[in-house]
Amino acid sequence: MCRFITKHGLGALLRAAAGKYDVFVPAQREGRGVYTRLSSNGAAVETGPVRTVDPLKAFFVKPRECVAEGFSPVPPLTENRPLCVVGVKACDLKGFRIQDFVFAGEEFRDPFYCRARNESLIISSDCTSALDTCFCEAFDERPYPRGDFDLNLSPVDGGYVVEMGSEKGAALIASCPGAAAEAAQGQTEARDRQRDEVSAKVRRNLKEFQVPSQQALAESVERHYESTVWKEEAETCVECGACNTICPTCHCFLLYDQKDAARMVRFRAWDSCLMKGFARVAGGANPRRELSQRLRNRFEKKFSFFPKVAGEYACTGCGRCISACPGKIDIRRVMKRLSEHV
Ligand code: SF4
Ligand code: SF4
Numbered sequence: 001m002c003r004f005i006t007k008h009g010l011g012a013l014l015r016a017a018a019g020k021y022d023v024f025v026p027a028q029r030e031g032r033g034v035y036t037r038l039s040s041n042g043a044a045v046e047t048g049p050v051r052t053v054d055p056l057k058a059f060f061v062k063p064r065e066c067v068a069e070g071f072s073p074v075p076p077l078t079e080n081r082p083l084c085v086v087g088v089k090a091c092d093l094k095g096f097r098i099q100d101f102v103f104a105g106e107e108f109r110d111p112f113y114c115r116a117r118n119e120s121l122i123i124s125s126d127c128t129s130a131l132d133t134c135f136c137e138a139f140d141e142r143p144y145p146r147g148d149f150d151l152n153l154s155p156v157d158g159g160y161v162v163e164m165g166s167e168k169g170a171a172l173i174a175s176c177p178g179a180a181a182e183a184a185q186g187q188t189e190a191r192d193r194q195r196d197e198v199s200a201k202v203r204r205n206l207k208e209f210q211v212p213s214q215q216a217l218a219e220s221v222e223r224h225y226e227s228t229v230w231k232e233e234a235e236t237c238v239e240c241g242a243c244n245t246i247c248p249t250c251h252c253f254l255l256y257d258q259k260d261a262a263r264m265v266r267f268r269a270w271d272s273c274l275m276k277g278f279a280r281v282a283g284g285a286n287p288r289r290e291l292s293q294r295l296r297n298r299f300e301k302k303f304s305f306f307p308k309v310a311g312e313y314a315c316t317g318c319g320r321c322i323s324a325c326p327g328k329i330d331i332r333r334v335m336k337r338l339s340e341h342v
Contacts, residue, residue: 003173003180004187006159011045013176014038014086021084021121024059026052035059035085047087047125047153047160050134051318055248056092057099059083060116061270063245067112067255068266075111082119089127091136091318093148095248101310102251121168124149125160128194130201133319135332138211141317143198154191161191211332212339217313220338221304225296229337234292236327241272243298243321243329249306249314252278273298299334 005013014023015038023038026048033052038045069076096117103113126144127134136143145152150169153160161183164170173180205211212220244250254271257264271278274294280286288294306314315331322330 002183002188003162003164004156004159004183005153005162005180007044009176009179010153010160013172013179014045014084016176017084017121017172020082022081023084024086026087033087038086045086047155048089049129050127050131051089051091051320052087053246053320055095055246055318055320056085056088057095057248057251059085059120060099060113061103061110061251061253061268064267064269065112066265067268070263070265078112080116082121083116084121084123086123086125087153088122088124088145088149089318090124090141090143090145091134091316092248093122093124093145094136094139094141094312094316095318096148097312098249098306098310098314099251101306101312121150121172122148123151123153123169125153126155126191126195127198128155130198130205131319131323132205133322134202134317135205135209135211135319136317137199137202138206138217138317139214139313139315142195143202144195154194156187156190156194161187209330209332210336212335214313216339217303217335218307219304220335220341221296221300224338224341225300227338227341229334229341230292230296233329233334233337234290234295237274237291237295237329238327239274239276239291240326241274242324242326244272244274245270246320246324248316248318248320249302273301295329299331299338303335 014025017023018038024035025038025045026033027036033048033050035052035054066076100117103110104117124145130143134143144154147165149165151172152163152165162173162180164173244252252271252273253268255266255268257266278294279288288297302314306312322332
């Protein structure tokens with residue numbers, strides 16, 4: 001059963017959530033969405049028309065984080081409150097599938113990530129628009145969440161249709177009696193119409209940019225491992241690492257030790273496979289000395305390695321790397337060029 005909550009009701013719900021969680025909501029800055037803390041001044045909450053600029057992963061694996069102190073095997077205590085992130089889009093939820101595989105898999109469980117994941121509350125929302133760079137439908141995703149959320153909000157006239165995806169989500173609704181009523185049939189129909197319209201816009205993007213199908217993507221990196229495409233595309237790369245840091249599925253990190261006033265502290269920081277030193281080993285040998293090899297590695301990992309080991313492409317079609325790349329390297333164009341080779 002779906003519920004309906006007014007905008008005012010959502011504000012009350014999130015203020016109730018703030019009693020337990022650090023609540024982050026999307027806000028518009030210079031025409032783009034970024035996450036910001038829920039304001040305590042009662043300002044209206046928006047769920048945002050499309051994904052934010054900043055990827056969801058930044059809440060769960062921080063760009064730089066202390067992971068050990070004084071050589072102790074016991075992870076340092078953190079005083080962080082549980083997180084509640086609002087307005088998460090389907091493409092960022094898909095990013096969780098890769099991040100979970102890496103940080104909460106069977107072989108290794110990262111205590112910081114697992115704690116943040118277990119304690120957090122995810123209130124996702126449908127996209128009500130699509131950027132020209134959105135191509136989630138290429139991976140059979142949709143611009144609205146179909147799972148992996150605690151609550152999902154679909155904006156309709158006057159408020160939101162609410163779907164409950166977990167007991168945690170249901171408990172939050174129950175903690176605010178009267179905040180959400182049963183959704184009327186007209187409201188769920190309006191939600192479905194809007195979903196179809198946004199899906200159609202994303203599919204028009206696929207057509208316009210001639211994004212290859214999943215079937216064409218499979219194996220295309222392996223088949224064209226020695227293609228000149230890698231060198232040609234790498235010509236404009238400036239090794240800034242933006243494509244990695246902004247990507248909801250990229251997860252590579254560097255560990256380094258630093259001495260503070262009293263003792264050694266170990267930090268984990270995001271790393272980028274486009275950087276020259278990324279694969280360098282002690283003694284100076286570097287298996288990916290050439291920039292074109294590093295660019296190829298990024299695609300190989302996303303479209304060959306992860307489908308094999310995790311059964312998922314490590315790309316959600318969010319388009320962030322397309323917008324962020326100063327070298328104008330468009331992941332859709334690279335994949336199209338590869339899929340066109342015989
Ligand atoms: S590779 Fe680019 S389009 Fe794909 S998930 Fe990462 S940032 Fe988004
Ligand atoms: S964002 Fe573009 S220029 Fe920067 S490292 Fe990635 S591919 Fe290279």
